[in-house]
Every structure is written in C-alpha cells, then in structure tokens.
Amino acid sequence: xxxxRDIDHGEWTALYNRFGRRLLLLAAGRGIxxxxxxxxxxxxxxxxIEGRRAGVPKNSQDLAGWxxxxxxxxxxxxxxTRARHERLLPPGDSQLLECAAVTPLDENLSLAVRRxxxxxxxxxxxxxxxNAYQGLTINEIAPLLGRAPGTVGAILAEAKKRFRxxxxxxxxxxxxxxxxxxxx
Amino acid sequence: MTMVDEGAQTHHKFDEEIVDYCFxxxxxxxxxxxxxHLLTCDGCFAEVEHLVAGVRTLRGHAQASAGALHRSDLxxxxxxxxxxxxxxxxxxxFVALATSGYAILSAEALLTELSYFLDRFGRVALWTVPxxxxxxxxxxxxxxxxxxxxxxxxxxxxxxxxxxxxxxxxGLMLVGAQVILPHEPSIASAFVPRTVAxxxxxxxxLYGLPLGLLFLLIxxxxxxxxxxxxxxxxxxxxxxxxxxxxxxxxxxxxxxxxPVILGxxxxxxxxxxxxxxxxxxxxxxxxxxxxxxxxxIYLRIGTGLALGGGGLAWYIRMLNEAKRExxxxxxxxxxxLL
Numbered sequence: 001x002x003x004x005r006d007i008d009h010g011e012w013t014a015l016y017n018r019f020g021r022r023l024l025l026l027a028a029g030r031g032i033x034x035x036x037x038x039x040x041x042x043x044x045x046x047x048x049i050e051g052r053r054a055g056v057p058k059n060s061q062d063l064a065g066w067x068x069x070x071x072x073x074x075x076x077x078x079x080x081t082r083a084r085h086e087r088l089l090p091p092g093d094s095q096l097l098e099c100a101a102v103t104p105l106d107e108n109l110s111l112a113v114r115r116x117x118x119x120x121x122x123x124x125x126x127x128x129x130x131n132a133y134q135g136l137t138i139n140e141i142a143p144l145l146g147r148a149p150g151t152v153g154a155i156l157a158e159a160k161k162r163f164r165x166x167x168x169x170x171x172x173x174x175x176x177x178x179x180x181x182x183x184x
Numbered sequence: 185m186t187m188v189d190e191g192a193q194t195h196h197k198f199d200e201e202i203v204d205y206c207f208x209x210x211x212x213x214x215x216x217x218x219x220x221h222l223l224t225c226d227g228c229f230a231e232v233e234h235l236v237a238g239v240r241t242l243r244g245h246a247q248a249s250a251g252a253l254h255r256s257d258l259x260x261x262x263x264x265x266x267x268x269x270x271x272x273x274x275x276x277x278f279v280a281l282a283t284s285g286y287a288i289l290s291a292e293a294l295l296t297e298l299s300y301f302l303d304r305f306g307r308v309a310l311w312t313v314p315x316x317x318x319x320x321x322x323x324x325x326x327x328x329x330x331x332x333x334x335x336x337x338x339x340x341x342x343x344x345x346x347x348x349x350x351x352x353x354x355g356l357m358l359v360g361a362q363v364i365l366p367h368e369p370s371i372a373s374a375f376v377p378r379t380v381a382x383x384x385x386x387x388x389x390l391y392g393l394p395l396g397l398l399f400l401l402i403x404x405x406x407x408x409x410x411x412x413x414x415x416x417x418x419x420x421x422x423x424x425x426x427x428x429x430x431x432x433x434x435x436x437x438x439x440x441x442x443p444v445i446l447g448x449x450x451x452x453x454x455x456x457x458x459x460x461x462x463x464x465x466x467x468x469x470x471x472x473x474x475x476x477x478x479x480x481i482y483l484r485i486g487t488g489l490a491l492g493g494g495g496l497a498w499y500i501r502m503l504n505e506a507k508r509e510x511x512x513x514x515x516x517x518x519x520x521l522l
Binding site for chain 1: 203205209216221222223224231232233237239242243267274
C-alpha cells in the first residue's frame, strides 16, 4: 500500500483509544446488540493487527477509511454468523436476545427528551411523535393530518432539526443544574 | 479556496447530515462517507453520540425503562396543556387576531362617529383614529399578558387583574377622548343626535367593553386556566367540571361562561344591532359624507360580529380539546394515543 507503514504497540493503543468508542457507536447504528458490540470492535482491531503487514495508512483520512473497511467486513461476518445461529435456535429466542440487549436508559436523558419535545411547536411535536415514537411513516401520517405527504415530510425534517437543537440545549441546562446541585 | 475553507465546508456538509443519520434517514450512498467522517471528526462524533441517545429514548426503547416517556407525558405533549409555556400559552395566533381585530374595530367605530362631518372633523380623525388603534391594541395585549402570567402562577386574581388592566387602560383613553373629541353632533338626523364624544363613550360602554371582556378576555382566561389545571394533573376535576358535577371546583382565577350563553348573546346582539342601525340610517339626513358613514356603520357591525363569532368558535374548539385531553389522561393505559 503506498503511503503506508507498520506501527508499534503504543500507536495501536492510541488507535484503539481514538476509534474504539466511535466504532461502538457505528455498531449500535448497524443494529448490533449491546452485548455483542464490544466483542465486535475488538474483532475489528484484531483484524487490523493481522493485516498490518500490508501497511497502515499514514494519512488520518485514509486511516479512518481503512478501519471503516475492516469494520464493515466484521459487521457483515457478524450478521452471517448470527443468521446461522438463528436457524439453530427455536422461534422466539432471537427476540428474547434482543430484549436482553436493551440497556436501561438514563433518567436525565428521558427528562431532556421530554423537555425538548415540550419546546417544539405542536405541529412539529405531533409529527415527530407519530413518526419516531409510534413508528408511522410519512405516508401514514399524511391522511391523519389531512396534509400531502410532501408537506408532512418537510414538517418532519424541520421537526427533527428543531429536536436536535432543543435536545442539545436541554442537555446543557441539565448539566448546569447538576453542577449547581452538586455545588461546593 | 484555502484548505481550511475546504475543511470547514466539508464539515458543514456533514453537520447537516447529523440529524438524518441519527434518525436513520441518511441514504445508503451518503452513509459510508458520513461514518468515515465520524471516525475522524470529534465535533460530529460528540454530537451524534448525544443525539443518538436522545433519539433512542424517543423511540421504543423508552418503554423498557422506568424513567422514560410515559403515555401520560405524550398525551400532555400532544394536547393543550403541553403549550402552557409557549408564547401566550400556544394561542399566539388567537391573541394576534383578537388584538388586531379589536383594535381595528375601535378605530373603525371612532372613524364612523367622525365620518359624517369629515370635512369638519377630518383633522381630528387623522390623529385620533391611529392613536385609538394603537392604544386599544396595547390595552388588549397587556390584559391578555397579565391574565396569562397570573394564571401560570396559579393566582386567583388572574381574571380580575386582566379585566382591570383592560378597563383601566381603555377607560383612560375614554377620559382623554372626552376632552379631545368634539362636543358637537356626530350626524344630522330626524332625531336629536349625540355628540361625537358621547357617541364614542356609548359605543365602548354598550358594545366595545362587553365584546372584549365576554368574547375575548374571559374565554382566553378560562382556557389557559384549564391548561394549567391539566398540567398540574387536575384532569379529574376538569372532567367533573365539564360534566356539571356539583363537587367539581371551578378553575382558579377564571370564570366559565358556557358557549351556548355566549352564542345566545351574540345572536341577540346581532338582531339588536341590525334593527337599531337600520332605524338610525332611516332617520339619517343626506349629507356630503352620509354614504361613507353608512358604509362604515355596516363595516362596524360586520367586524364586531365577526370578532365575537371568531372568539366564540375558538373558545368552543379549545374547550373540546381540553375535554379530549382530560379524557385521554384519565385512562392513560387504554385506547389509542390519538
């Protein structure tokens, strides 16, 4: 590989510190159960170490792309293995596994979400709850509200943006309050 | 373009995709590029990490934890009570329309009284009409705001204070008008006409103040008080109140006027206004501006009835929404969320 090199143990640790949490987040986004995520990320690094002889990219962007490629292979292998296991399990057990993987949520997170929703306009709140909480699609929401799907889509996109801003503000205010409460 | 500009632009492009990514809406072809960016950008990673947790809480995972979103929270968020902390408790449009409509009606009424002899009173009309428009608009806005603030604070004098602000500010204007407006007949008619100042005072005492209080301020105050009671979890009492249960307590700081009574009053007022004004127009002597006067009379009746009718329609709609929310909160674990 051009522009690549081998790296030492210390650099591998730094690499793990840099990418570990990020890969965990990506794994969650790919629907990997919480109980398997850490193992999956370890697997990514094991494969990266195995493949280091071919050279590790120097450039930070190339390095990220290289790690991402390995991650994608590991995720694909994970689902293949899981599919094989599920064929061997009696029906229903896979759902139980999923439920067990659901981690209990932070009370403060719930409070921040409630506050963020409360700060949205009624129209945004309604569309967001119907979509995100009730799981309705834009085409299902449109007749409920008597609006065109395109309009509902625009309202939903706007609602999600507003939710992001309000959620950030709500979290910040909760952090400030916690700091005040814990005080000197 | 410098490297820094290019980097900032790329980052900005990815920043716009954060929401789509966290809600799982990012197109497959954009996702890979975004995820590679996440591996290198600390800012985007931190943002995504936070928002993903929020989105997960918002979604079904919330049902699995004790402190998550409860059904009753959602009913509140979807219903009237969720808007209590919004500007004007979520009734900004109503307040804007009511305030501007009432101010226009007041200005229109004054212009009507000055229009018959516009050649003589034109100069006075030129500055008193805009002044009345602004003054009355501000009075109405101050009254809405006072009532809202005190209702949010659970004060029992909310309606009284709101009404007092309105009557006092409009009263001050009427006192000033008695000094400023001409003490000369407002029209030439077969009967002895009132002076402009007296006619203006009569318009407010007989029509303007009752309309503002009964159709706008009191209903608004009652709706906000119900919203507050729903937020405080008094939905059982709200339901009892609407069911005319003798044990139900009226919301603090508000007076309930049943819509049917308001509807009846509006109907009687409509008949009276048409008959009384027809009598006035039948006895009106022709003058250079009698046509303008007649037009303004009809416009004034129309504006007044539209304002009263609009206030009543809003009131009925809000009461129904409040009932719907109170019912949904009473049985939080049964039926559909909607």
